[in-house]
Amino acid sequence: MRVSSFAVARPAYYDRNAASVVQVVDSSYTPHGQTNRGTYTVAAGKKANLESASIFLLTEAAPTVAARAIATIYILVSAVPCYVVRLDGTAGSTLNTARSAGLNGSPTIYPGEQLLFLTLDQSTGGTIGYNLNAKMTLFDS
Amino acid sequence: MIIRLQLIGSGTGTDPYRIDLPTYSGVVTNETTSRAFADVPVADVPADVAAFVAAYPTVDLTTPLPVPFPQSLANSWAEHLARQYDLGNARWHPVVF
Numbered sequence: 001m002r003v004s005s006f007a008v009a010r011p012a013y014y015d016r017n018a019a020s021v022v023q024v025v026d027s028s029y030t031p032h033g034q035t036n037r038g039t040y041t042v043a044a045g046k047k048a049n050l051e052s053a054s055i056f057l058l059t060e061a062a063p064t065v066a067a068r069a070i071a072t073i074y075i076l077v078s079a080v081p082c083y084v085v086r087l088d089g090t091a092g093s094t095l096n097t098a099r100s101a102g103l104n105g106s107p108t109i110y111p112g113e114q115l116l117f118l119t120l121d122q123s124t125g126g127t128i129g130y131n132l133n134a135k136m137t138l139f140d141s
Numbered sequence: 142m143i144i145r146l147q148l149i150g151s152g153t154g155t156d157p158y159r160i161d162l163p164t165y166s167g168v169v170t171n172e173t174t175s176r177a178f179a180d181v182p183v184a185d186v187p188a189d190v191a192a193f194v195a196a197y198p199t200v201d202l203t204t205p206l207p208v209p210f211p212q213s214l215a216n217s218w219a220e221h222l223a224r225q226y227d228l229g230n231a232r233w234h235p236v237v238f
Contacts, residue, residue: 023166033152035170041163044227112228117166118157 013049016140021048023115025132028060031121034070037132038117042109047141050075050115053085053103053134059092063126066091070120071130073103077113085132091123103134111141142186143167145199147238148177162235163226171202176238178202187221190214194237210237 025037042048055071069091074083087101109115117132148170150158158170158177165179186194193214197206215236222233 025166025168027167027169029169032158032170033172034150034154034157035152035168036150036157036159037168038166039159039162039164041226041228043225114163 013047013139014137018137018139021136021138023117023134025117025119025130028127028129029119029121030127031063031067031123031125032119034118034120036116036118037130040115040134040136042111042113042138044111045141046111046138048109048115048136048138050084050103050107050109050134050136054132055085055087055101056129056131057087057092057099058129059095059097059126060129061125061127062093062095063091063123065124066093066126067122067124068120069123069128070118071132072118073132073134074116074118075107075109075113076116077110081116082107091121091126091128109136142181142183142191142194143178144181144186144194144237145176145178145202146181147236148172148175160235161233163222163228163233169202174203176202185222185225187217190218190221190237197237206238 023038023040053073070088072083072086074081085101085103087099146160148158150156152158160179165181167180168177170177219234
């Protein structure tokens with residue numbers, strides 16, 4: 001009996017020179033304009049699966065005048081932002097009041113695309129603690 | 142490695158404050174002086190730039206560098222990033238500031 005060879009399948013993405021990438025922004029900021037606190041760009045020949053992303057905000061010092069505060073994690077695709085996690089509202093006036101949001105879905109990030117962490121606080125005075133984090137698997141395209 | 146860099150942008154939705162680098166984290170800014178500390182992957186920093194950063198340590202976001210960041214090092218860094226990410230020449234132009 002003759003047994004033919006199996007076709008060789010392409011390895012799964014997690015077997016293609018895979019590596020974990022973790023990006024974290026964990027700091028306290030007074031009011032500020034829209035600011036990219038961190039970013040990760042996928043290099044040529046690579047892709048990244050975003051597996052986890054979350055945002056936690058905590059009012060650490062109450063503002064004199066509370067106004068809009070944003071924390072968001074987004075992917076920049078051809079200069080168009082695609083928000084994957086976002087908290088957008090008025091800065092809390094009560095100390096130690098936490099807000100949080102988590103990732104929906106599991107987007108793939110392609111070469112040249114960027115994962116970005118952005119914060120904004122338009123209040124007068126006060127401090128917000130920001131924790132934005134993401135975990136992805138980077139692999140050969 | 143932590144590097145003090147020039148902050149670009151105007152703080153608006155279409156032009157947020159940012160660092161002109163492909164990958165960084167932990168940014169702390171001073172919008173008035175246009176300076177920011179950022180944590181940059183070691184692989185993204187060429188040896189000559191790392192040597193400049195080590196030679197002129199910075200402790201705050203206000204005191205100017207004793208010497209300006211040389212244009213030759215700026216060019217070297219831009220070329221290093223172009224090779225590292227292979228996404229087109231001179232896409233990023235970070236400046237130690």
